[in-house]
Amino acid sequence: MLPRTYDNQVCSVARALEAIGDRWTMLVIRDAFRGVSRFEDFQKRLGIARNVLADRLNRLVDEGILTKKAYQERPERFEYRLTEKGLDLFPVLMSLMKWGDRHAPDEAGPPLVVLHRGCGGEIDARLRCDRCGESITALNAEARQPVPSAG
Amino acid sequence: MLPRTYDNQVCSVARALEAIGDRWTMLVIRDAFRGVSRFEDFQKRLGIARNVLADRLNRLVDEGILTKKAYQERPERFEYRLTEKGLDLFPVLMSLMKWGDRHAPDEAGPPLVVLHRGCGGEIDARLRCDRCGESITALNAEARQPVPSAG
Numbered sequence: 001m002l003p004r005t006y007d008n009q010v011c012s013v014a015r016a017l018e019a020i021g022d023r024w025t026m027l028v029i030r031d032a033f034r035g036v037s038r039f040e041d042f043q044k045r046l047g048i049a050r051n052v053l054a055d056r057l058n059r060l061v062d063e064g065i066l067t068k069k070a071y072q073e074r075p076e077r078f079e080y081r082l083t084e085k086g087l088d089l090f091p092v093l094m095s096l097m098k099w100g101d102r103h104a105p106d107e108a109g110p111p112l113v114v115l116h117r118g119c120g121g122e123i124d125a126r127l128r129c130d131r132c133g134e135s136i137t138a139l140n141a142e143a144r145q146p147v148p149s150a151g
Numbered sequence: 152m153l154p155r156t157y158d159n160q161v162c163s164v165a166r167a168l169e170a171i172g173d174r175w176t177m178l179v180i181r182d183a184f185r186g187v188s189r190f191e192d193f194q195k196r197l198g199i200a201r202n203v204l205a206d207r208l209n210r211l212v213d214e215g216i217l218t219k220k221a222y223q224e225r226p227e228r229f230e231y232r233l234t235e236k237g238l239d240l241f242p243v244l245m246s247l248m249k250w251g252d253r254h255a256p257d258e259a260g261p262p263l264v265v266l267h268r269g270c271g272g273e274i275d276a277r278l279r280c281d282r283c284g285e286s287i288t289a290l291n292a293e294a295r296q297p298v299p300s301a302g
Contacts, residue, residue, distance in 0.1 A: 011262055012251030013181050013244060014174075019255060021174035023165075030164050064254075085254045091276060092250055093164060095242035100163030103215075103236045104170060111162055125242060126278055126286055135277055 019063045020089065024048060025056050026096070029082075029089055032066065034143060037079040065089070082138075090138040091127055098125045117142040170214045171240065175199060175207050177247070180233075180240055183217065185294060188230040216240070233289075241289040242278055249276045268293040 020026055027046055036042055043053055057080055060066040065086040071079045082089075094114065101110045102125075114123040117140050121131025129136055171177055178197055187193055194204055208231055211217040216237040222230045233240075245265065252261045253276075265274040268291050272282025280287055 011181070012248045012255065012257075014178060014251075015255035015257075016247045016251035017174040017177055021177065023168040023172035026168055026172065027165060030162075088250055088254060091246035092243065095246045096167045097163045099239055099243055100165075100167035103239060104163065104166035106163075106166075128277070 016092075019065065020092075022056070024052060025060065026093070028053070028056050028060065029065070029086065030093055032080065032082050032086065033090065033093060033138065037081055038071075039078065039080075042080075060086070087138045090141070094123060094127055094136075095125075098123075111145070113144050115142045115144055116140060167243075170216065171243075173207070175203060176211065177244070179204070179207050179211065180216070180237065181244055183231065183233050183237065184241065184244060184289065188232055189222075190229065190231075193231075211237070238289045241292070245274060245278055245287075246276075249274075263294050263296060266293045266295055267291060 020029065024046070027048075028042060031042055031045055036045060039053065039057070042048070042057070043050060046053065048056075057066065057068070061068045061080070063085075064083055066080045067083055068078050068080055070076055097112070097114070114136070115121065116123065116129035116131065116134060116136055119129055119132050119134070121129035123136045123141065124130045127136050128134065134140075171180065175197070179193060182193055182196055187196060190204065190208070193199070193208070194201060197204065199207075208217065208219070212219045212231070214236075215234055217231045218234055219229050219231055221227055248263070248265070265287070266272065267274065267280035267282065267285060267287055270280055270283050270285070272280035274287045274292065275281045278287050279285065285291075
């Protein structure tokens with residue numbers, strides 16, 4: 001068990017990690033931001049064991065990060081959507097992505113760029129549009145795979 | 152094993168989580184940002200098993216996030232410091248803290264505030280100073296425990 005207190009004080013980083021401090025959990029959240037909502041789709045994209053995925057989705061629902069809603073009755077099937085609390089993880093996800101782009105890069109360059117929808121500028125490390133300077137949030141962001149350079 | 156590819160593409164979030172995707176790892180990094188550098192001090196603050204701590208520190212050194220340097224010879228003792236790659240995790244840590252402040256709050260309010268050194272403004276969710284608007288980084292940030300309000 002991760003202790004909740006350090007130096008007799010609480011810590012928001014520790015509390016946040018209690019909710020999302022797991023690699024699979026963050027990857028489920030990442031895919032939710034990309035519009036994935038159905039169990040089968042998460043499973044296919046992540047290649048994760050079904051019981052592990054079910055556990056992570058249920059925990060995210062318990063934490064109020066995802067909502068679970070039936071979209072089909074027989075057999076019963078559910079979809080999972082980010083709540084406001086979940087959407088607020090956008091800066092966490094983007095700062096992880098930016099760090100990975102810089103420090104764990106792929107030879108081919110960043111696998112995904114996040115753009116300011118309508119403007120086309122790219123999100124910078126401070127989550128601002130590098131073209132117009134506006135703050136980029138989950139609501140005005142758009143993910144694109146960069147066009148591979150000829151070579 | 153966490154697969155490195157999804158939809159036949161790499162992902163910077165997945166790559167970042169391979170380096171830091173573990174609760175203890177992030178808490179070690181958090182304490183390193185607060186100036187903790189010695190094994191014994193990490194151990195005392197985190198209440199973590201010594202073998203687990205040693206494993207996480209070694210992984211962070213292998214990943215180039217911490218450096219390890221002897222500060223004493225007999226017995227040999229090491230200190231661990233953030234590299235530039237490690238310092239660049241500041242936005243990840245701050246966005247986690249801000250999310251925890253908002254969505255997993257403690258009754259007494261945020262346990263720690265991060266201030267713009269010299270100015271005294273508080274860091275906002277976009278990692279800017281709420282007083283002067285300047286970007287806050289690991290280099291101009293200062294952590295303080297808020298003064299408890301009289302009750």
